[in-house]
Amino acid sequence: MKIFNSILLLLIITTLGSCKNTSSETNPSNKIKTEKHTDAQGFNYETITNDPTGLRLYTLNNGLKVYLSKNEEEPKIQTYIAVRAGSNYDPKESTGLAHYLEHMVFKGTDEIGTQDFEKEKVLLQEISNLYEEHKKESDPEKKKEIYKKIDQVSQEASKISISNEYDKMISSLGAQGTNAHTWYEETVYKNKIPVNELDKWLKVESERFSQLVLRLFHTELEVVYEEFNRTQDNDFRKLYSAMLEGLFPNHPYGQQRTIGTSDHLKNPSMVEIHNYFDKYYVPGNMAVVLVGDIDFDDTISKVNDAFGHYENKEVLHPALPKEQPIESPIIKEVYGPTAESVAIAYRSAGIGTKEEKLLTMADMILTNGKAGLIDLNLNQKQAVQNAGCSPTFQNDYGFHRFSGTPKNGQTLDEVKDLILEEIEKLKRGEFEEWMISAVVNDLKLTQTRQYENNTALASAYYNAFIHRQNWEDRIKFLDDLKKITKQELVDFANSFYKNNYVVVYKRKGEDKNVVKVQNPGITPVELNRDKQSEFFKEFSNLKTQPLKPKFVDYKSAIKETKMDNGLKVSYIENPNNDLFSLNIILDMGKDNDRNATLAAGYLDYLGTDKYTPEELRKEFYKLGINYSVSAGSDITFVGISGLKENLDAGLSLLEHLWSNAVPDLETYNKYVDKIAKARQDNKTQKGTILWEGLLSYGMYGENSPLRNIYTIEELQRVDPAELVNKIKELKNFKHRIFYYGKDVEAAVASLNKNHLINNELADYPEATSYLQKETGGNVYFVDYDMVQSEMIFLAKGSQFDPKKMAASRLFNTYFGSGLSSIVFQEIRESKSLAYSAFSAYSTAAKKEEANYVYAYLGTQANKMPEAVDAMMDLMTNMPEAERQFNSAKEATLKKIAAQRITKSNIFWTYEGLKKRGIDYDNREEMYNTIKNMTLADLKKFFNENISGETYNVLIVGNKKDIDMMALSKLGEVQEMDIDFLFNYEKKNEDIKL
Template sequence: MKKKLLPFSILSALLLTQCKTSAPTQTAQDTAPAMVVEAPKEAFPYKTVPNDPLKARIYTLDNGLTVYLTQYKDAPRIQTYIAVRAGSKNDPANATGLAHYLEHMAFKGSSRLGTINWQKEQEELAKIEGLYETYRTQKDPALRKKTYHQIDSISGVAAKYAVPNEYDKLVAAMGMKNSNASTWVEQTIYYGDIPSNQLAKWALLESERLGVMIPRLFHTELEAVYEEKNRSLDNDNNKAFEAAFAALFPTHQYGAQTTIGTVEHLKNPSITEIKKYFDKYYVPNNMAIAMSGDLDFDQTIRTINEHFGRWKKKEVPAYTPPQEKPITAPVVKEVLGPESEMLLMAYRFPGIKSKDALVLRMINQILSNGQAGLIDLNINQKQAALGAGSFSEIYNDYSAHFLSGNPRQGQTLDQVKNLLLQQIELVKKGQFEDWLIPAIVNKNKISKMQAYESNAARATAFVDAFIARQDWADYLKQEEAFEKITKQDVVDVANRYYGNNYAIIYKRTGQDPNAQKVEKPTITPVPANREAQSEFYKSVAAIPVSDLQPQFVDYKKDIQQGTLKGNIPVYFTKNQENGLFSLYYILDMGTNNDLKLGLAVDYLQYLGTDKYSAEELQKEFFKIGCSFSVSSGQDQVYVSLTGLDENLEKGLQLFESLLQNPKADQKALNDMVAGILKDRKDAKLNKNIIHSVAMVNYAKYGPKNPFTHILTEQELKKVKPSELIARIKSIPTYQHRVLYYGPRELQSITATLNTGHIVPATLQPVPAEKAFKELDINKRQVYWTNYDMVQAELLFLTKSLNYDPKLVPTIRLYNEYFDGGMGAIVFQELRESRALAYSASSRFANASRKDRANYIMSYIGTQSDKLPEAMAGMQELLNDLPVAETNFTNAKASVRNSIATERINKVGILMNYEQARKLGIDYDIRKDIYQSLDAMTLDQIKAFQQQFVKGQNQTILVIGSKNRLNFKELAKYGTVKQLSLKELFGY
């Protein structure tokens, strides 16, 4: 079982949206690079910054809309972000959650998109808005029930004129990937990754739907938000972070209100208030478009101006941040929930305009950088706690520094707290080595190089600058300022902000006495209207676009092959972009071959050599901008070395010395075994591990399965260091292959490895693998596990035939049609039409190996009291596939456009080849999918569903509170059996 990864990200903790952490700027007196104003003939002046790594152009339209553009042509695609400089801190105090709910409404269309009769629909929507204003003021339950019945009834009338998911259908057909949005404290971001030939359609569509707020299908979407709230209430990390923000910011909206809103406010929404919010903040001078990809600057800005230039400029209300009083003593809070104990500490810092926020970034890295930070070495490397970490959140008005930790068995949360405080004291005293800051600066440069290979990261940088109200020149200047931070700067800032002034959250295991739940309202399903189309939809769909031709990986041409001593094959792809490398040794053996091999791999991270201690070794790697990892799965061991290619030889020498001469450490082994046992105990408290891992393995293989195939506690305690050392040393002696992606030529890297990669003259074959037979699912059965939670989660599992490349094209199109996003059948039916779940999905999942079975996996996360309807709804879809020609046409277009614009390149070529090897194919399978598309029909998809999906036996896996589950309903779907945690985990 792997160590926990800390810190917990805000993303996973808050379950809401992508939480983008802005990087700090400089103080006003710092001088930024000059912005150069260009005036091209096209009359769209723009600014550039000298030595900008992104070579960005920044435009400002006449209406105040800011547009950031950068070219990056590794694929014919463009990452798009539309940013609004307003988030949950702008919510009215009496209507929290408003910004987030508005984000949901933005996908519903406009007065032209998503409707077949706007005049009639508008009349009904006005009635609904008025009823909601009445409803939120009513206190008498009988009156509220009557008003809500009217809302539900009129909503059904209005829905007759609506075309759900028209926006989603259009963007799917365009080939947009990752269409979604996020709301956080001071921003709302709408994003999607589009084919470059779809720019005009994208601009027309986005300017249309974000130019007006239409509260279409309001009450069914409100139920989706209720479910989102319930999911957050079921998440212990979320509760801990909300408590930390509330403690740090009792007055400011960062802590005084949450992004998703209170239960009370969600139950009493106001369409009128949402409209007011939209009118205030969704104006061009408060918004930005950020794009990176295969774009033409002049054409792109003309297209954006044509569509978004029509928006009207309006004065934006000023925001005055509430001022927090100093924290003079620790603010202590306790959170209870079913998951394992953890500790969360937080310090308040000034906002992004302060230079101290920049130093906070450095302090965070001094404490925790994944390799050689004080927490990394003094806590994690020494196994002083089960896991610990540090991260910073830097916002406009204030910032926060979080420290987190998990206790070992018998260790108290206060002991973990003291360990973390000791690291803070070391920073305050300057007791860290002088080379650490330059090494962090170097790592930051490497991280930027890696990030700017991604269009998403490049465009995100623009968004961060815009939300922080920074000129692009200032944003770039901050990296130069970061490099100039001194040890004295760090010590001064640390002593200024770290005192007895922190918030501390004790997350303990137990039943939460304050547990809340948003109760299920009565909602009459609304029609899906799948074949209906607005005139606007038809006009956008009919816009012609130029064809883009796919490029498939040719393994023989795109991968060079060489041979090392010992007949070790080398697979090579050249990095043409920067000076970074990735080197892998891959062995086709894992824990299924040797249980103690996985233990040895974990042990390696705590070992040194005859020359360096474990801590010193990590420092040496960090100094040269390299890092290593060794990971073991069931059937493979991955050994990787990455970093600056100029230091490859140094990194290789360090790494090979560790493989050849690891120094045994009995204490490290004892601590590791104790940590594994605590991890195992904690895993039984983790809902996701129980449901998605333990129960799935049990259903596929029975009680003896790859998940339960572990060393017993007694066996673990008997393991000797010498046994693990022998296995570590044996890794390079087994048959393996080498992958290299980097700037060198094949001949050069082969020569380097022949010298530096130490192997015997003859490699030994890998030992036989322990095979786990997949069980046939030949009857209907329901397994359930008790867990204290508000929702219930269900997984419908059906075993199908083994991997067959001939079926891959049909499976790809079936999945796109049935579950290819928010415009597809499953989402549209279960969430949009019936409001049965926030999250629902169903996919025919191809096996990852040729000798394994494919599975149909269908998921629902819903309120326990909606379980009967949710289960019936999913079964209905699986057994009677809805036929919708429009959806099918869009699904084909989506697959075609996606494949035509996908580019598997860089290290991805090598990894794609590795996956193909496991499947027993020697070519890019996407070629078969693309070439089969035109001839495929909806009848074929229906026939596939009839043969492989309809009426198949299922094992249904349910996790939920026994006090809330409807066992009579579950019994309708098969024999019901409770699975104990001992049965699932094997211990």
């Protein structure tokens, strides 16, 4: 399946037709129309005929849009509150304003987050006045003096405020995914709540969006600056920004980054933020989206009670600059430590235009992850390391972005030219006509999968709102795509893809534009976690009908049958649609045979005695069938998925490939080169270095699963014929089958016909074992060119014990994860020492393995000593806050009560439990244990399992900026060689980070 960026994926979701029936005969465009209704309570709403999502779109009297859709599969509601307010509308002198406002909306109102607002508002006004002075002052020393005053007054104000009260209330509902995001034209606030908590959620959100109070301003500003630093450490974002600057030399898409500029972040105006909120956060510019187990009439009445009293104002979004056509290629370069790549982008018309439809089709013809021109001619043939493309559409403009990374010895210009040649093939019409209908079917498959998910559907709704799209037009989108002819697409390609592109070269090297930031020396603010506002007290007294948890009887939910040859088939019926997945499972993997992952990857590039590799991919794509062969450490999957009607043909094709794959030496040599280049690229990714290389070394030392790999020289000596035989011999080992879909009998009949095996199946080779080493006294450091520093504290705990799962889950909620957790409050909210800080007691995935305690910090190098001290103090002495504990306990219980394990997840969840030696749904035990736990019990768990642990400290950062003497206090500092961490061979031209 093609990997889309998040925005494209949401757009595709919004374009799709029926979940239940995707045929044009039963859902023709001329039968799709908007109908208006009035319910018994007098609320007006719209529906779309033949809408598979069942949307009711209401407009309240004050202009607020309310999108409602019903799905009873789980007792939860995905909620979004969307505002047509993004960085496009930031004042030019205050970029980053919309995004910073998003952060501040979590801080409360005159009722939420305060002990005495009348006293607090006097101090907040003083802080606002000081910021206005600070912004106007040009003398650096005088600015510092003003900032000191801001810090002093902020300390006084913090004595009255109550940190994170909003999140405490929302968490107490059992909410998940509490967050928000800001982009060019939108700010969206997110929660997924249990259905019985709708009233309380509405009470909080109604109050939250009624007004803006900018409390705890300077500490949150420092947090946003840490977020700014993270963007400076992200080479992809730098490339993306440069691409947009070239595409949009006048429009805010290219000229105003959502995060803002360094200078603007240093000189904020609370007055301007208030003005922005008052202008855009009004009913006619907002939408409430609720998708889940709701009653329409009851829900709209409650939403109206919560938001209907808001006073509307007319919103005039600013007229934004128009762009002139691009007449010749625009060339940009960015630098950073990660692997080199190239991006090519063409500017297009915006969402809702004819060009959006044509470009969507062109994009899928070029790359769909299976049989597109770039898929077959560049990726399948390994002509480049990898390449792809995806479109993005916004209100005013869109763009089609192509990307590629080079093979060893290949230049970025060579990659660019290869991509441009595939575009030329599209312009020449060098694709088969059946591809157009196959693309539409592929998009329908994507739609069917996505519309089963409340979050994806709710995202589609808010995107339609933000982009001012009629839902009717989105429902018709695929029918419109069907009408596109090959000639029309070719004509479009010839008029659209000319020398009118922006090309950005991402080169390795030092970025000269990095902004170094001083630590402003913020005095930690008061958290007052033991305090509650009057609003919180009233909120807490609201009673809701509790949800009863539902637990799974796995042994009855997972049914079994057998093939004629006696092979066991586990199955679960798909109650929703005609999609299926079928997996042949071998309980062996790379730990049993190092060739497993190597062979699985090689198969993807092979053909058979009947089909070339390209023909084979086309055959699968025609059927709408995805196939995969993958190997993990202890498991291997061979499987297919797609439409049930094509299961037999798809399985026949898979078995043909499995039995008749033909080795090819040239293909294998390219495959080895690809592996070598991927290893070199891995070494340039700080996330890979930290969360794979250092983490694995911190757990296992030299004898780790990560380091147990073939050298490139060893790979070059492998006979590809032996590798193909290894794949063919897989079916001679013991294996089992899991089927999710309808018509189990037909699936088994197809297996009987196509999956032919020996009468006696072999046992698995013995698995390599890896010893988890004791931790403590070691600091493993990798020097990397970055602004922030990232570190993990890692401590090996006791062997897995299912009795600890309840306490660990409650501990993680209370202590280490979420906006109202102890770690987040202390490290980020009070002290502004990190953008990201979390901790967890991690339970092992297998019964014979150890649990781990870990903590993470992402912070400026000049804040690291303070941040480390703060984190280590917390990991040694757990703060005890009774009210916060009770809220965490309530939240944890509600999450379990609202959780439903359904569909194929029943099987995969049970697989995970069995690895831990558990053969039943242990959530019931966890629920009852947590229900009876006290803060004293949690403290006891902390003292026995966390406090006093000795840590390996894993760090990626810039050696020039880090206080190495401070690090030595944590243990013996060892600067690690990246090749050694991953067990890669060194080369003369190895990259210096």
